[in-house]
Amino acid sequence: xxxxxxEADPNLVKLANGAGWVTGAGFVVxxxxxxxxxxxxxxxxxRLMALRDDAALRQGRAxxxxxxxxxxxxxxxxxxxxxVLFPAxxxxxxxxxxxxxxxxSLFSPxxxxxxxxxxxxxxxxxxxxxxxxxxxxxxxxLLGSKGGVRVSRLVVLxxxxxAIGLAALVQPEIFSSVLFAFSTLGA
Numbered sequence: 768x769x770x771x772x773x774e775a776d777p778n779l780v781k782l783a784n785g786a787g788w789v790t791g792a793g794f795v796v797x798x799x800x801x802x803x804x805x806x807x808x809x810x811x812x813x814r815l816m817a818l819r820d821d822a823a824l825r826q827g828r829a830x831x832x833x834x835x836x837x838x839x840x841x842x843x844x845x846x847x848x849x850x851v852l853f854p855a856x857x858x859x860x861x862x863x864x865x866x867x868x869x870x871x872s873l874f875s876p877x878x879x880x881x882x883x884x885x886x887x888x889x890x891x892x893x894x895x896x897x898x899x900x901x902x903x904x905x906x907x908x909l910l911g912s913k914g915g916v917r918v919s920r921l922v923v924l925x926x927x928x929x930a931i932g933l934a935a936l937v938q939p940e941i942f943s944s945v946l947f948a949f950s951t952l953g954a
Contacts, residue, residue, distance in 0.1 A: 768847060775854060808897075808950055809901070809904065813896075814898060845869055853868050863940060901922060
């Protein structure tokens with residue numbers, strides 16, 4: 768992997784590439800910014816409010832840190848592997864297909880299908896949590912719990928239509944759209 772990265776671009780195997788403390792500080796601030804937006808997201812706050820005691824909070828904290836380290840490390844490794852195996856993905860927007868291309872080429876179709884289904888299920892789980900929280904917020908906070916199931920369903924339907932419309936209008940780059948949505952929810 769290191770030889771392939773060095774061949775693709777010698778700067779890929781350098782940790783800071785001579786940028787120094789400014790790049791390091793920007794990296795740390797960026798990571799903190801993403802981490803600090805979690806508590807502002809309604810579907811995450813609901814999960815935190817549902818914890819039964821302090822022990823569950825400590826356990827959840829440990830699990831989430833281990834999970835984040837594994838996931839972010841895995842994303843970096845997949846990105847580096849894709850950079851070596853699929854040099855054509857380095858163009859504008861090409862990086863978005865790194866996971867799909869890597870999984871498709873390295874695993875059997877069954878395993879690749881399961882991995883892609885896992886990613887899609889995580890996306891759907893987040894989306895449905897956000898829709899349900901939005902519907903509950905409109906019913907409880909704006910209408911004083913008078914709207915009932917009908918209003919909640921209409922809110923979910925309306926938000927789904929708006930989300931589909933926005934998805935059709937935005938740039939096809941997934942990462943920038945997700946980062947925008949993540950930051951907006953966090954704010």
